[in-house]
Amino acid sequence: MKKFAAIVLSLLMVLTLVACGGSNTTTEAAKTVYKITYANTTADANPQAINAKWLAERAKELSNGQLEITVFNNNKLGAFSDCFAQMQLPTGTVQMGDVSPASVTQFSTAFTPYSLPFLFKNAQQSFDFFDKSDSVKKSEEEFLKETNVRVLGYFYNDARALTNGKKAVATPDDMKGLKLRVMTSDVYIKTFESLGAAPVGMQFSELFSALQTGTVDGQDNGLILSMDSKFNEVQKYYTDLGHVQDTSVIFISEEFWKTLPEDLQKALQQAVDEAVAKERQEYLNKLDSYLTEMKKTMEVTILTDAQRQAFKDACQPVYDWYRGEFSQYDIDAIMADIAKY
Numbered sequence: 424m425k426k427f428a429a430i431v432l433s434l435l436m437v438l439t440l441v442a443c444g445g446s447n448t449t450t451e452a453a454k455t456v457y458k459i460t461y462a463n464t465t466a467d468a469n470p471q472a473i474n475a476k477w478l479a480e481r482a483k484e485l486s487n488g489q490l491e492i493t494v495f496n497n498n499k500l501g502a503f504s505d506c507f508a509q510m511q512l513p514t515g516t517v518q519m520g521d522v523s524p525a526s527v528t529q530f531s532t533a534f535t536p537y538s539l540p541f542l543f544k545n546a547q548q549s550f551d552f553f554d555k556s557d558s559v560k561k562s563e564e565e566f567l568k569e570t571n572v573r574v575l576g577y578f579y580n581d582a583r584a585l586t587n588g589k590k591a592v593a594t595p596d597d598m599k600g601l602k603l604r605v606m607t608s609d610v611y612i613k614t615f616e617s618l619g620a621a622p623v624g625m626q627f628s629e630l631f632s633a634l635q636t637g638t639v640d641g642q643d644n645g646l647i648l649s650m651d652s653k654f655n656e657v658q659k660y661y662t663d664l665g666h667v668q669d670t671s672v673i674f675i676s677e678e679f680w681k682t683l684p685e686d687l688q689k690a691l692q693q694a695v696d697e698a699v700a701k702e703r704q705e706y707l708n709k710l711d712s713y714l715t716e717m718k719k720t721m722e723v724t725i726l727t728d729a730q731r732q733a734f735k736d737a738c739q740p741v742y743d744w745y746r747g748e749f750s751q752y753d754i755d756a757i758m759a760d761i762a763k764y
Contacts, residue, residue: 457683459492462506462520464627466651470706471521471578471671472496478698485690492519498628504529510572510676518679521671523580525608526627533566535749536757538610540666540738541731543761546579549668550703551764553577558760571677576695579703580669581645586658586721589640593662593724595619595737604630604642609748611643613741614666618734634658645669647706647713655720662724664734673699 461479465472472494479492500506503522507530509515524534536542536558543549553559554577563574585592587601599619605611607624615622623639633639634657641658642649643666649655673695680688717723726734745754 454489456489456491457679457687459490459518459679460500460516461492461494462500462503462517462522463494463496464498464503464522464526465648466497466653469496469648469651470702470709471580474578474698474702474705475521477701478694481697482691482694485694486687489687490691490694502626502628503527504626507570507572507674510674510679511570512676513678515676515678517676519575519673519675521578521673523606523669524672525606525611525669527570528606528608528610530572531566531569532749533562533569534672535608535610536562536745536752536754537670538608538667539745539754540614540741541735542758543668546582546668546703546707548761548764549670550577550579552761553670555764556760558757567677572674573677573680574672575675575692576673576699578671578673578699579706580671581647581706582663582665583643583645583667583669584649585641585643585662585664586649586654586660587641588634588637588657588659591660591662591722591724592664593726593730595734602640604633604639610741610745613744614738615643617738617740630654631657646717647709650713650717655717659721660724661717661721663726665726665731666734666738 461475463472463475467473475494475496479494482490482492500517503520503526506517506520507522507527509517510520511530525538528535543552567573585603587603589601590597592598592601595618598615601620603615603620603622604625605615605622607626612622612624625633625639630639630642631652631654634642634654641660642654643664644652644654646661646663649658649661675691683691714723742754
């Protein structure tokens with residue numbers, strides 16, 4: 424897989440250089456086709472993957488063929504961290520992609536506040552916050568400054584849940600001793616440590632085999648992603664924990680973005696905005712049917728409000744830790760901002 428990804432990335436570098444070698448004249452600029460390689464971690468059936476491809480089609484339409492986006496789903500280009508590193512380069516082989524922001528905290532901590540447990544009441548509150556909040560705009564600016572990668576929008580990545588192969592989980596005590604894969608994020612690690620689990624930071628591309636071999640007991644992706652990734656084939660128990668209303672951030676290389684004429688920047692942004700609205704609605708529409716399908720192969724625990732509150736209470740020390748560890752972010756001000764939506 425790694426060898427294949429390396430070959431693909433090498434070929435993409437050649438194509439990128441060819442695409443960027445156009446003339447500066449107005450006439451030729453109007454004819455230039457800008458080739459974009461888009462990396463995605465989800466399976467082809469996932470709403471993110473489906474709408475990344477829809478985004479590509481819409482961008483081509485709005486740009487009269489000048490924006491040509493090729494989407495590689497299901498980690499076909501390798502670990503997303505490697506793809507993100509390519510976005511930071513002036514002539515990188517990957518120009519766009521989407522992933523949960525917790526997956527790129529090694530590049531910037533700007534989005535870490537939004538991974539804190541039980542921060543949002545529901546999906547709609549998170550949508551409104553990410554689309555309209557000044558707090559998010561500040562995070563985007565910091566992220567761009569630190570990484571040279573721009574944020575264009577936010578797909579929905581579900582309310583994160585819990586699967587495992589050991590036992591049903593309905594209380595924080597049930598978490599004790601479970602070895603759980605989490606994203607390589609200090610916030611996620613602290614969250615599951617506070618619940619008594621043994622979190623293991625790991626790339627998503629390695630997760631299925633880790634579950635299959637028992638390297639880890641479980642993981643914390645959402646319902647749809649867990650089913651699309653066929654985790655139900657190697658897991659027995661599901662709990663709708665809902666500890667994070669997750670987003671999948673749509674990124675673009677700032678160096679590449681600056682090569683686009685203003686009209687194509689506007690066309691691409693419009694395509695992203697439309698794809699985000701479409702993806703979010705499709706995600707929400709599919710939840711019930713996916714849950715019904717999951718119940719055929721897994722034991723499903725739906726938490727009561729009181730049960731979920733017990734998990735939330737157990738996670739409060741994470742906020743105290745965060746205030747000390749990331750004092751540059753005013754989490755209380757951010758929480759007050761969230762409460763407006």
